[in-house]
Amino acid sequence: MTAEFETFTRTATGYTPYPYQSKLAADGLPALLQAPTGAGKTVAAVLPWLHRRLAGEDGDTPRRLVLVLPRQCLADQTFARVGQWLERLDLTGEVGLHLLGGIAAQEGAWRRRPERTAILIGTHDMVLSQALMRGYADTRTMAPVSYGLLHTDTQWVFDELHLLGPGLSTGIQLQLLREQLGTSAATRTMWMSSTRDPAGLGDAMHVPDGPETRRRITHLDLAVERYPAALTEAVAAAHVPGTRTIVVLNSLERARAVHAGLAATGLEVLLLHPYFRASDRRRVLLAATEHSRDLVVVATPAVEVGLDLSSRTLVTELAPWASFVQRAGRCNRHGEHPEGDLLWCTPAEGGDAATARWLTAHEGRAVTPAELLAARVDEPLPPPGPGREDLLSLFDSAPDSGTAAATADRWICEPSDLAALPVLVAWRAWEPATPGTPAGPAEATGPVTPVESTGPAEDEPDPSSAELCPVPLGELRNLPAGRAWLRDALDGRWRPARPSDLQPGARLLLDSRTGGYLPDRGWTLASPVPVPPEAAAPERPAHGCTSWVSLDRHLQETADEARLLLAALPELPTELYESVIRAARYHDLGKCHDAFQEKLRAGRTDPPGGLLAKSKNGAHPLPPYRSPRPYFRHELVSALMLRHDGHHPLVAYLAAAHHGHVRMTVRPRGEEEPLLLGVADGDRTPPVTLSTGEHFPARTLHTATFPEAWTEQALALLGDPGLGPFRLAFLETLVRVADWRASARHDGPPPPPAPASPAGPARRA
Structure with missing residues (x-):
């Protein structure tokens, strides 16, 4: 092992590993690694784990590594260094590498390959907030997927534990809770420090000899x-x-x-x-x-x-x-x-x-670094991390669950640090509300001239990662009203940001004429210099469903994808395995509802008969479809159908949760009452017969007592010793990934428009 690891490390870094790094490759990662600054802790965090994972000698090595850096750090260079190592090892196609810090934290490709060996590098505010299901970089509906993967088959490594503030206690407590409540695959934690350990983390490796620099x-x-x-x-x-x-x-x-x-x-x-x-x-x-x-x-x-x-x-x-x-x-x-x-x-x-x-x-x-490591300087311990009841209360990701996103902050940052957490902004050029309104003088300092703006147009695209700039939350709150805009989570339209919208990870648009940024100084609120909009990355070619897909076909393909995914992951108990397959098979039953079938066919001239799951993208864009039930969720109908037919509560829950909207609590949205997520009490569903023999007769849907009964059932699953929060979220993730992959089978570029005829442009029938 030692000789192989030495060759492995020299190939990756150009240097021979230190003896302690080779020992980590041979024995595995301890709970605590104490090493002076400059002693190669980044190599120690990544390469021993990666070598053990690829060598396969220890089948218990988790498939994901999460390297967590303190909140204020720039993770970019660490990300680039690890990327260079993977290139030199010719592993870029085999090992995923993802940045969960800053702007890149919202890139979610890592969630779509849960069976892949992967390295995630991020700052502790982003990663721990995701581990508490209140991810600063996650949408509310995607939070359960991040949660499910971070707590399953993962090796956590926290760099410089004493810089984490409350995150230290949170990370310790989460590991204890994983051990108490159980996970679907082993998940471990290693802490790294350049100072003494007053936290009593136990099993430790000490690296006393660092570089003799002075x-x-x-x-x-x-x-x-x-x-x-x-x-x-x-x-x-x-x-x-x-x-x-x-x-x-x-x-x-x-x-x-x-x-x-x-x-x-x-x-x-x-x-x-x-x-x-x-x-x-x-x-x-x-x-x-x-x-x-x-x-x-x-x-x-x-x-x-x-x-x-x-x-x-x-x-x-x-x-x-x-x-x-x-x-x-x-x-x-x-x-x-x-x-x-x-x-x-x-x-x-x-x-x-x-x-x-x-x-x-x-x-x-x-x-020297060794003297600094050995110094006895008292450091206060952070307050206790979240307990079991705290963790369970955070499992509800509904927007009005009574557990707002801010309630996780105290376990991540000191109150004084909250103002430095990032909001993401981009600058775009819009027409002024009054023609000829000046943008202000071109100096780098001085008061900002208020500029009235029409704001983004309804079809203004979302900002790309190239355009976004992290901005301290505290400084953004000093913006005059009307200068920041965001896309409303409910109706999808741009509107002026309210104070309650200013949360870590929010994405906003600012009028480029009002300033606030200088290329050599970054975010500079006092600057009135107009900000040239950053050239956005080229848009991906338009993709969509290239064929009409029947409901039965999509359900069967999702079940097939679930089987393939489960075969590539650690074995689940038979009951849980079967629940995932059945949930995948039934997850979209609710698409049989007339409201969804009408949406698929609206404006189309060639829909086939029968119940559909996906509509075909045509060569011509369709006008926006305005549903008479704008908050309709087909997965709520799936839950109602499965509960009525007596299916196991876990199957019903996993099927309902596959978009992240119907989980622990279900409430009306906006002003839709008496509807519940677009479903009316007394709605009827048609009979559904699947090619595998299952039959669901026509049903009347009853929503009046559903929310209370559903929450009671979901809480029972959450408290089940054979499930618990970590296993339950992981099972949710498996059904969702299977659904994504089944849908991707039919994705592709839309056909080109028909050429114009001599008599004039082609007309739609």
């Missing part, structure tokens, strides 16, 4: 009354020409101020923080990490973890001990200088007293 500690005594200016002067004086200096500041506001002050001195200076559009972030990261440059990088705590970035001189504000150790690891990181200079100062609001005492005691000394 950095000399010096205190900067700065005048509080002119702090930003004094700090700027100190940085300019400390910078050694021809080398890189890194300045790490605790607030984005101060980072902007010091960046502007240093730029005025003529130094080459970069501002680095998470709030850039993708193309600008890549450009700034590349410029910041180039070697042998005469450069000053002014950064927020985003540089603490996830970036292989080093400097001759590092200036940092006082921070909690774990943060300080990570910042120190960016000074003379690789020993490229005989000695680095680590200068620290106390911001006007003060700082961590325990860290200050240790630094004062070591003033003027050159310290």
Whole structure:
């Protein structure tokens, strides 16, 4: 194993692994890995797991690795490094790699291949919120799928546990709950730290010998009354020409101020923080990490973890001990200088007293990573994580379930950190409400000139990932009313954003004429300079269903896909296996309802007879279909039919949950009452006979008492010791993936329009 892993690691990285990394490949990942900064923890987090997974010697190695970085970090470089390793190992076709941080967190392709070996890299706010079914990057209806996969057949690795805040206790508690409540396949957690472990995580591997790099500690005594200016002067004086200096500041506001002050001195200076559009972030990261440059990088705590970035001189504000150790690891990181200079100062609001005492005691000394790892500095433990009842209450993902998305925040971030969680915005150009309205002067600072706007048109497309910029939630709340727009979750139309809409992960459009962004500074609310809309990525060719698909055929194909999927995954108990197959076979029975059949046929000239599941995309676009029952959910009809015919509650639940709308609670939407999700009490369904012999007679649907009875039944499943939340969500996921794959069998580009005849353009019949 050792020789094979050494070859494996050299191929991937170009370097021979450290002995402790080889031991991880031989023995598996422990609960806790303590290693100094610069000791190769990213390699240790990924390659030993990957080698064990591919070698197949340990059939119990989980198929998904989730590498979790602290919230404020830029995960891009770690993602790129792992991608490079996979390319060198020729594994890009075999191992999925997905970024669950920043903008890319909303890319959900990883959910469609649950049988695939995959690496997920993300920040703890995004990943833990998904693990609590309140994903900041998830739509409400997709949250159960992320939840089901993250808690099944997954190896979690948390980097720098002491930077996670409440997320530390949450991650610990989730692992305990998985062990208590059970999962469908083994799921484990490894914690990594560059400081001592006061959390008592148990089974630990200690890596005492790190690189013998040194950095000399010096205190900067700065005048509080002119702090930003004094700090700027100190940085300019400390910078050694021809080398890189890194300045790490605790607030984005101060980072902007010091960046502007240093730029005025003529130094080459970069501002680095998470709030850039993708193309600008890549450009700034590349410029910041180039070697042998005469450069000053002014950064927020985003540089603490996830970036292989080093400097001759590092200036940092006082921070909690774990943060300080990570910042120190960016000074003379690789020993490229005989000695680095680590200068620290106390911001006007003060700082961590325990860290200050240790630094004062070591003033003027050159310290190594091993000394920082061994230091005994008290760090407060976060509050307890969610308990069993908390976890079960979060399982209900309905929008009005009484457990709003915000209720998960306290288990993810400190209250003071919530304002820094990202909302995603894009800039688009619209016509002003009054022709000739000026956009404001083209200066980078100053008050923003209010601009009245018509807002996006009804057919305005959603923003692509190339256009989106993460923005601190707290700063976005300072926008004047009417400057931000979002697509309404119920009717799908663009409308002005309300304060209640400003939640982490929300996607908004801003009028590009009102400013708020500069390419070299990222999100800059005070800038009135019009923002050039980012060129969106080329749209994918239009795809849709290329043929009429009968209801019976789709149900049979979904059951077939469920069998194929289950065959590629760890074996389920027979009862659960059969429940997944039956739910896949019955999930779309509710499409027999007249309201759905009418929707499929509306505007079409060639629909076949019989009950349909999918309509054929024609060569010509159809006018928008306005249903008389806009909130109609066919899966509610499926649930009503299955309950009436006495099918097992688990089969009914899995069938009903396959779009994420009908799960624990069911309530009317908007102003639709007395309808329930578009279904009226007393509606009739026609008889349905499947080719496999099952027959469902015509039924009258009764909705009056359904919500209460359904919730009681769903709660019983949730509390069943043989199911529980983690298994139940995983079974939901299997039915949903089978449905996606069955539908994809008929997807393709629509046929081209018929050519125009000599008599004029082709006309639709």
